[in-house]
Each structure stands twice: as structure tokens, then as C-alpha cells.
Amino acid sequence: MDGLVIVTRGGCVNTPVMQANLESALRALGLPGGYEVVDLDVLSRTDVLTGYPTPTVLYRRRDLFGMPEPEPPFPEPT
Numbered sequence: 001m002d003g004l005v006i007v008t009r010g011g012c013v014n015t016p017v018m019q020a021n022l023e024s025a026l027r028a029l030g031l032p033g034g035y036e037v038v039d040l041d042v043l044s045r046t047d048v049l050t051g052y053p054t055p056t057v058l059y060r061r062r063d064l065f066g067m068p069e070p071e072p073p074f075p076e077p078t
Contacts, residue, residue: 004035007056018055050074
């Protein structure tokens with residue numbers, strides 16, 4: 001989790017678009033590809049990652065778009 005991570009869950013219709021855009025951006029920047037995909041459906045409800053909307057891209061545990069780390073109580077998945 002110290003690198004690039006996409007936080008998602010099964011059935012998230014926006015994840016394929018986010019992954020394609022992320023891969024395109026990495027190529028354009030000449031950065032190495034590769035990232036971890038975290039499936040929220042398999043995490044404990046107390047895991048801080050379950051508080052993020054899907055998809056979310058994290059780098060070194062920080063949201064690329066500046067969203068603060070979620071604090072409990074975490075919202076129910078939609």
C-alpha cells in the first residue's frame with residue numbers, strides 16, 4: 001500500500017475508465033506502470049479504505065485529488 005493503489009469494489013462501473021486513464025497518464029509521464037487494486041468488498045468494515053468512494057486512486061496512502069482520509073463512522077457502500 002505504499003505505492004499506487006486503486007480502491008474499488010465489484011460492479012463499480014467507473015473503475016475501468018479510471019484504470020485506463022491512470023495507465024495512460026503513467027505512460028505519458030514515462031513512469032513505470034503497475035498499481036495495486038484493493039477490493040473493498042473483502043475488507044473489514046472498520047478498515048479506513050472502506051470510507052473512500054469508488055474508484056479512488058491513492059499514492060502513498062493519500063488521495064490523488066486531495067480527499068482527506070475518511071474518519072469513522074464510514075458510509076455504507078452504494
